[in-house]
Amino acid sequence: MSTISWTENDETRSARWYSENAAPPPEQVVVVDDRISAQSAYRMGRAGTGLLYRGDFHNARQLMSALDRRLRRDARGGGGGGGGGDAAALFHSHRAARARRAELLGRLLVVLEPDHSLRLRRAPDVRDACGHAYGPPAADDTGPTCVSLPEVLGVLSAYQWHLKGVDIPALRTSVHPAYGVFSPVRGEYIDLVADAPLPPSAPRPVVFDLGTGTGVLAAVLARRGARHVVATDINPRAVVCARANLRRLGLADRTRVDETDLWPSGRADLVVCNPPWLPARPTSDLELGIYDPGSAMLRRFLDGLTAHLTPVGEGWLILSDLAEHLGLRTRAELLAAVADAGLRVLARYDTSPRHPRAADSSDPLHIARAREVTSLWRLVPDSSPAEI
Template identity: 50%
Template sequence: MTNTLNWLEADIEHSAPWHAENGTPPPKRVIIVDDTLNADTAHRLACEGNGLLYRGDFNNARLLLQALARRIDRPRKKPAKKAESPAQAFHLNRQSQSLRARVLGMVLIELEADYRIPLRRAPDVKAAYTQVLGEHHPAFVTSLRELLSVISAYEWRKKGVEIPEISGRIYPHYGVFSPIRGEYISLVAKAPLPSTELAFDIGTGTGVLAAVLARRGVKQIIATEQDPRAIKCAQENIDQLGLNTQVEIIAADLFPTGRAPLIVCNPPWLPARPNTPIEHAIYDFDSQMLRNFLNGLSAHLTADGEAWLILSDLAEHLELRSRETLLEWINSAGLAVIDRLQTKPHHPKANDPTDPLYQARSAEITSLWRLKLKSDISQPD
């Protein structure tokens, strides 16, 4: 999102374009701060909605951000009200994370037209920002938190994520969800293929599942995606893996034209409203993508083909969507479940009792649902 940030500095009015990937508007009030600002004062000012435009030493600005995070995360003197249900715990946790992001987003950094940061000991971020915004971009102001995430994404993109199932690496781009949860990838690598002729990969993201299918010998995979960054990311990954003769990346809203004997989809797992672009890979408001995928299969799956739906049951444990509702959607779409492959997630939060959603995360199961067009097949529980 681009808007204008205005501030007064040395009795002179200044303005610059505001850039926020998460779409947040610029702060209405801006205070010029430097290395003399202590963390308690910064915390108070940020909580009051003041943008803190930093002048001085970049490393000190980063230390200030860390100090703010510690103040936000420290236990309250008065314990927070205990959630009455898993769904309420989820929504309270999202509210808490949103407030945390808003306060931390108040530490601001100015970048010049060549992506140079005019602070002492500032890093060279030109290569990182060129990958996100292009070679030439006018001067702008952004949050230090976002700037650090751009740097982090650049490092991830350089080193990549090792994926054993493809005997190679996937290089996620900024704003494209990284395939660091490998359990769903292993399910796609193990499920019995109904055909090796053609497959559709719906919402391919980094292209990792299309790559898995190609490594398994599927001759042609058409992978669809809407987000321009994800399309570019997937294409680069497929190219560097040498799979571009098997995999075609196209821009499409869910399905390409035609029918396929295998259609794979890993939709966002939680039915909640995304607040930032990257959250579209996590949250599916009102389960719209999930339901549209299921309802569209009858027009795109061959009569003897299979659809693979990769889905966590975390939403069920959080009481955001029931198993009965999911099965009803499958049935109403004219589909039957022929099998369900399951695995437990291995991410750290599943084993962290201090996580607010630990009870749900510790019970979570990731499944690959094998679906066929409805016939006389009986559905398992």
């Protein structure tokens, strides 16, 4: 594990360095407090210096907001939106700007004590939130940990989502996402799964839910009468989260959650997969629910589907077409991947996004988002009858 060092009150101090997105620790760290100006902080951060905050928590948040405003202003002045009429170029320019923003804001640092407390004036009690994100403090741990202020704020926000839950109308209750697990706030894809007809030859199907996340689709299908649901995820946090949600919903007796890389053993009457919808490389584990480099998970689902279906089975691919509007993948490429896997489309059901960003005209990707459609593709082996 990396460490980070600084000088404070003429004494050299150090702490473990932790970053959820695996950002390296800054080589130089200086202690700052409420007296630092946004201009000085911006200049030092741009030079790569870490700013260890020792003042008031709310002032630290205000400083972060001021740095963010300067970043956005400089991006506008320097043509940071870029890309012209090329949607793919605009997407990559937008991601690069977000990466620069994360890098600079991530240089505003705080120290967590061994019990996960934050010793800044007017700081909230972050111990439960940090315990939820990082695990409980070790009993024999006596050293502090240095993290970025944006990470602490993200941990607090994720913990509030976890406590409050996300309302799922199809379940008439909430599911509770965990830190580092994709939150099902985009309900349109859940409604597609709740409404699509089950395989007529298997009205009480055995179901595989690949990449289950919070377990929400497994829960919807179990509530719809599935005989048994096997949910999988490669993320240990997601496995724990899904098990907890399914247990809370009273569905543990009809579901199983495996920590595995996509496929469980055996065959199912229905295989459901909602892969990340953008074929680009994630910059952290927190982005794994959005970005799928080279459409790898999508292709593995398609290529492995026939071998994991019963003779009457079908696969449901839930996929946004945002990648098509951004010029990252064409519809022809998607259909070719389906055909190359020996599959054909039995039916398709579409819905439009309802999330706020679809109507946010200030979003650089607004044109693509406004055209986005999420679809449920019913797929069967090419040798299957025209209707099952």
